[in-house]
Amino acid sequence: MTDENIIKLYFERSELAILETDKKYSRLCNNVAENILKIREDIEECINDTYLSVWNKIPPVKPHIFSAFLCKITKNLAIKKYEYLTAEKRNPNLEVVLLELEECVSGRESIEDHINEKELVILITNFLRQQRQRERVVFILRYWYLEPIHQIAKKTGCSKSNVKVILMRTRRQLQEYLTKEGIKI
CATH class of the missing domain: 1.10.1740.10 (RNA polymerase sigma factor, region 2, helix turn helix motif)
Incomplete structure (x- = not known):
């Protein structure tokens, strides 16, 4: 249907x-x-x-x-x-994902001082549209679906180290893009 x-x-x-x-x-x-x-x-x-x-x-x-x-x-x-x-406990997988993204969009209050959440979503969406398909898929699997590195590697046919490099470069590019767009990080 x-x-x-x-x-x-x-x-x-x-x-x-x-x-x-x-x-x-x-x-x-x-x-x-x-x-x-x-x-x-x-x-x-x-x-x-x-x-x-x-x-x-x-x-x-x-x-x-x-x-x-x-x-x-x-x-x-x-x-x-x-x-x-897990009120007091931490999920190490979720913590790692959040820490990875923190370098791109840290200081949640300072971002909200400049733009609202919808504008940030639009900026990130525009950034992802500019990326090659493989980088976009890896990024979305990691930060939208919260997939572990090994599952992303399996799904994309990349090695785990290649997935990590793609994520690191994409986060750095996202950070540069947001800075260029006037977002204080």
Whole structure:
């Protein structure tokens, strides 16, 4: 079933919408949640919460890219669940990803002093559009889907060290791009 038809089912308030969403996107949502949460029950709860959230948001929201809409909701819910479960503990994988990005967009308050979050998203999107496909895919797998280095290497056919180099160079280029655009880092 096409995304447009699934969204139409949500607007009709048909419970079939959730079944079709699950049929088409359960693996994708599962991968996103699994990269943050490691316990099967927590992942399943996150996926169920994702479907409930989508049900509550559509309508009135009509997502342009349904898969990205689902991934964003899943990722945000998984991070909230992770924060709840690990109030004092730290997930070393998530910490590493956040530390890597911190050098590009550190000082969250200083960024917010200059632009709002949507403008930052537009700048990062424009930056990624200027990158070659391989660099863009590696960057998105790491920082959007929170994939570990070894999984990115497997998916892209690169070595782990090559993935690390691509990420390092792309972060440095992003930092330079944001600085050039007037973002204080």
